[in-house]
Amino acid sequence: MVSSILIIGGSDAGISAALRAKELDPATAVTMLVADAYPNYSICGLPFYLSGEVEDWHQLAHRTLEEIQAAGIRVALNTRAVEISPQSQAVVTHSHEGGTRTQTYDRLVIATGAQPVQPSILGIDQPGVFLLHSMDDSFKVSAFLQLHEPRRALIVGAGYIGLEMADALTHRGVAVTVVEQQRTVLPTVDETMGESLRRHLEEHGVDVRTGVKIYQIEQTGKALHVTGNPEFDREVDLVLVVVGVEPVTDLAQTAGIELGMRGAIPVDRMMATTVPGVYAAGDCVETYHRLLDRATYLPLGTTAHKQGRIAGENVLGGSRQFAGTLGTQVVKIFDWAIARTGLRDQEAKAAGYVPKTVDFVTWDHKAYYPGAQELRFRITGDSQTGQLLGAQIIGPWQASVAKRVDLFAMALYHQMMVRDLLEVDLSYTPPLGSPWDAVQMAADYWLRTDTH
């Protein structure tokens, strides 16, 4: 009988596990250890706090501490787990005040999340240079913005957070340079999409430098002098370093868990680790990919929620399986949304498919009705079986880019053939779509196009 559940981590996966366990069995004691003072905050919301669009950081809480406690969850704030002993089913914790405790559990959920990767840049520890991942990080950046009113910022890394921060700082009137080591911005989408996005960034005044590796940041007077290869040299007032995250797994190792891909915790589809009674979920674990049918490392809030919910069910004896990620992602940058789901051409090839990928442009709704917007699709399918493998869309965010990529995600979930997309009875009215929706026109284009 499971009477006490201990959850380490208070972000998406942890809170989802805690809430689900309490929902299914209110009698079970659920305790959540939170390393800082901010349980269940929207880390994805940090750029919008720093842009000024979200005025009060308290709004970023998905739920308040009071709401979490009202659900019957015991929350220990500022409490860091430092050791797991599976033999004695106990966890040693340190609190901020210095106290050390040992807490026992019947079932444990590790949801320690991820931390920013710190690239090897000389001078990265200087004042004015920030990583950005936690609430504390964002308070530091916020304080710097208010105190120093920087006019020029440099962002290292053109991934989701880097580009959202380019938007956010531009919104505040700061002149922004984005530097990316890869050949295009947002390397999680294909280069044709990345090049469209680069132009959109430039139209909004962002200076974009790709194929450049930053190696040094030096203080020069009140400014920061940033240098990189090849031939990059810039004086700015603020540097953000956002080049990705890595799983936080020191604690998991104390439990005897051997780490897997990119240092993440291996779990089965029930979110159980190799250690009996110990589950793990969220940005610290390897994630099952539904199309690849194997583990990958893909830390996302949506996945953390789903995995946490499943862990919360299975710690109580359930046997729910994680359906798997499809790699669905969307980001809004200035006026555009850029979204993807499934596999890209080279990912599909690496997975043994014989992919065909096409680019297609059409209107979001009937062009005769005012306000029609151009959507750019990139569709990947298997040329031998006709199975849909992936889709990327870029266009004005009001044109339902995100929900249109979700239609492809639904199709991928069901392993649909591209052809069968044309069978689905989707909605139509001239101001909002076409008799064949844009996603169906893109599918039809894929069918009709021979890329050889």
Added chain:
Amino acid sequence: MVSSILIIGGSDAGISAALRAKELDPATAVTMLVADAYPNYSICGLPFYLSGEVEDWHQLAHRTLEEIQAAGIRVALNTRAVEISPQSQAVVTHSHEGGTRTQTYDRLVIATGAQPVQPSILGIDQPGVFLLHSMDDSFKVSAFLQLHEPRRALIVGAGYIGLEMADALTHRGVAVTVVEQQRTVLPTVDETMGESLRRHLEEHGVDVRTGVKIYQIEQTGKALHVTGNPEFDREVDLVLVVVGVEPVTDLAQTAGIELGMRGAIPVDRMMATTVPGVYAAGDCVETYHRLLDRATYLPLGTTAHKQGRIAGENVLGGSRQFAGTLGTQVVKIFDWAIARTGLRDQEAKAAGYVPKTVDFVTWDHKAYYPGAQELRFRITGDSQTGQLLGAQIIGPWQASVAKRVDLFAMALYHQMMVRDLLEVDLSYTPPLGSPWDAVQMAADYWLRTDTH
């Protein structure tokens, strides 16, 4: 060997059949008989032409005559088919100029569409009273609007076209009264949704009268005096009667086809009629419903396109089956979109399910990001199996109402369980969604709610 295909009708189903046949076999002769001069016009676009939002009616053409002809399709305009003789595989036609011809075919597609229902209202044939379905109808209304500049309009029927015309005429500065015989507006959605929409119409100055049956229209001076039951009495300058459509099937009957439900042409899922060599598609046929697994009458442009495409494939010897309608529909009225897919509670009950239907309200995206909009969901599922049966959504059209209902349509196509909606990896970024998208929150609410 099929060497000549004759298609009767130049709207959605007819043109889709013609294009598909030509795409698959450019060598086959495809002739399309069009009763008027307007092949492939967007009938769904008429309200936006009459509102003034579409300035030139030519823009309503999905394709121009030249584009259709460039695809290799022979188009006979102003040519009405009056008799089909399956024995001799021939069709007798009358042209506007009075000529009578006989044209033979190897395969025939009947795509004669629908016509407006003319309710029994005294004085419906008077000047200033209009039905609205064809390009010709809309030219008459347009001419009346320009010539007489009516200040007050009355619309009989609060279905899709009636409400779009309420919006369109309000847009032109005309004071609009909408009269509906049913208890709420838009009877194709449930009453709770209809009541929300009624308030939205009223907020935009539309006078809405439900539960009223119009029985008489009289000329009084320059105005029209409209009376109805109970106690309805109004003087206006223009009356539109838009109470639905019925299939046009006189011609089909000359081929010996016995009509089915609501006078529509029975077809199998290959769009073949009971007469060898004769296919039919679009608003004139009975439509296979994927959830009910039987025929229904549900004339929609989206369905007409799909059925036409299938007929165009099968006249060449194909064996493609129509996947079935899900009853997916959306309409934009002022600032809102109202969408539905699948079965409503009473429809599900009539079909033998034990439905549970819940109402749920949430934000379209994280409330901390500016501009979050409220979406109202109504979800129907089978309480015994957990299968999703239907969904209705109402909310601001920018909040991806249409594409969110399409996510439910995708789920219905795959006969998903409500529970499994939570498994799908949908996209998330705070300005455009939530870690669990609103459609998933609605599904979760259905799961957690006991309506008994």
